[in-house]
Amino acid sequence: MKHPFALDNRLGADVRIAMILLFAALTVVGITPFAVMRALNGQWLAVALEVVMMLGIAACAGHAWRTRESAVAGSIIVVMVCTFYAALIVVLGPSVTPWVFVVVMANFMLAPRLLATGCSTVLIATALGMTSFAQPAAMATFAVASVLVMLFAFIFASLTEVQRTLLESLVIRDPLTGIGNRRSMEIELADALKGHLARGEPATVAVLDLDHFKQVNDRYGHDAGDRAIKGFADRVQACIRKRDRVFRLGGEEFVLLLPGTDHSGARVALEKVRDAVQAEPLVDQLRITTSIGAAMLEPDDDWPRWLARADSALYQAKDAGRDRVSFDGGLARPGERRLRLVAGRSQRSPEDD
Numbered sequence: 182m183k184h185p186f187a188l189d190n191r192l193g194a195d196v197r198i199a200m201i202l203l204f205a206a207l208t209v210v211g212i213t214p215f216a217v218m219r220a221l222n223g224q225w226l227a228v229a230l231e232v233v234m235m236l237g238i239a240a241c242a243g244h245a246w247r248t249r250e251s252a253v254a255g256s257i258i259v260v261m262v263c264t265f266y267a268a269l270i271v272v273l274g275p276s277v278t279p280w281v282f283v284v285v286m287a288n289f290m291l292a293p294r295l296l297a298t299g300c301s302t303v304l305i306a307t308a309l310g311m312t313s314f315a316q317p318a319a320m321a322t323f324a325v326a327s328v329l330v331m332l333f334a335f336i337f338a339s340l341t342e343v344q345r346t347l348l349e350s351l352v353i354r355d356p357l358t359g360i361g362n363r364r365s366m367e368i369e370l371a372d373a374l375k376g377h378l379a380r381g382e383p384a385t386v387a388v389l390d391l392d393h394f395k396q397v398n399d400r401y402g403h404d405a406g407d408r409a410i411k412g413f414a415d416r417v418q419a420c421i422r423k424r425d426r427v428f429r430l431g432g433e434e435f436v437l438l439l440p441g442t443d444h445s446g447a448r449v450a451l452e453k454v455r456d457a458v459q460a461e462p463l464v465d466q467l468r469i470t471t472s473i474g475a476a477m478l479e480p481d482d483d484w485p486r487w488l489a490r491a492d493s494a495l496y497q498a499k500d501a502g503r504d505r506v507s508f509d510g511g512l513a514r515p516g517e518r519r520l521r522l523v524a525g526r527s528q529r530s531p532e533d534d
């Protein structure tokens with residue numbers, strides 16, 4: 182199964198792929214004239230190193246573009262470029278040493294900070310050890326300048342990472358409960374559906390709705406209602422397996438994804454959740470029950486249909502008296518359930534509660 186917050190990976194991967202493509206393009210534009218010049222001077226070893234490096238970068242960029250797998254491609258480029266530049270410094274001497282600054286900056290944009298720091302340190306050490314500087318002061322200047330560039334790049338990469346994490350959490354997390362929001366549910370449900378259908382594994386999705394929640398707000402205030410919603414999310418998370426996922430769909434409605442779980446397994450898991458919710462007050466002395474509708478994945482499902490079947494079952498649970506688990510596929514045929522879903526939404530009134 183994919184990472185719980187698949188969108189995190191997508192955001193990160195897209196930025197890194199953009200950096201890899203930019204780096205590949207700039208490398209070709211920046212290095213080709215030097216390679217031509219060296220070819221004219223007969224420096225064939227250096228030309229060979231530069232051409233092989235450009236081809237390697239282009240291959241990694243192409244792989245990243247095709248597969249959207251940016252992390253490995255970025256790391257390979259960093260190791261490769263540092264190795265080739267260390268070799269070029271040995272072959273060509275001080276004339277290529279200034280490129281170290283560019284490579285160090287690029288390292289932190291393409292690879293994780295630890296790898297970038299390691300490779301940059303090795304490159305700087307090689308440049309210091311293999312370059313014959315005119316004076317000790319020139320060597321000291323190069324050493325200090327390159328370490329400062331590495332430090333700035335490290336700090337910049339760290340700040341970018343912090344901002345990316347913040348952005349991710351704004352995009353995919355529900356701010357009240359801290360669990361995944363509707364957007365992350367859509368991504369994970371689509372991924373789970375594809376994976377489970379391909380492997381022929383069962384999976385169940387459930388829609389959970391707090392009962393008579395309007396009365397909670399009306400009697401105890403919106404703040405108590407908010408705390409109850411948060412308490413509910415915590416309670417559900419505490420009694421599900423690690424690979425199960427819970428999302429807040431909106432309001433007092435939640436979605437629970439149970440991968441690798443068939444009808445009987447889901448029945449046990451969902452009864453456990455239902456029981457845990459009503460067993461203790463969610464907030465202050467407030468005891469709330471929950472109704473749950475569930476649907477097992479069927480071969481011709483897409484994720485909205487799968488979810489709609491669970492939602493339809495939720496209305497059966499509500500109609501049957503609440504505080505219960507209902508499975509899709511009971512009384513009505515699919516067409517009828519869909520009609521119930523639409524009608525149920527618009528016709529329910531507070532008096533029903």
Ligand SMILES: Nc1nc2c(ncn2[C@@H]2O[C@H](COP(=O)(O)OP(=O)(O)OP(=O)(O)O)[C@@H](O)[C@H]2O)c(=O)[nH]1
Binds near residue numbers: 390503534
């Ligand atoms: N405190 C709080 N209340 C919310 C939030 N989102 C939705 N609600 C309230 O949840 C209530 C949902 O009410 P209804 O959809 O009528 O359902 P219900 O009262 O739970 O009744 P049943 O679902 O039929 O058992 C409404 O009063 C909403 O204002 C929220 O984020 N915080």
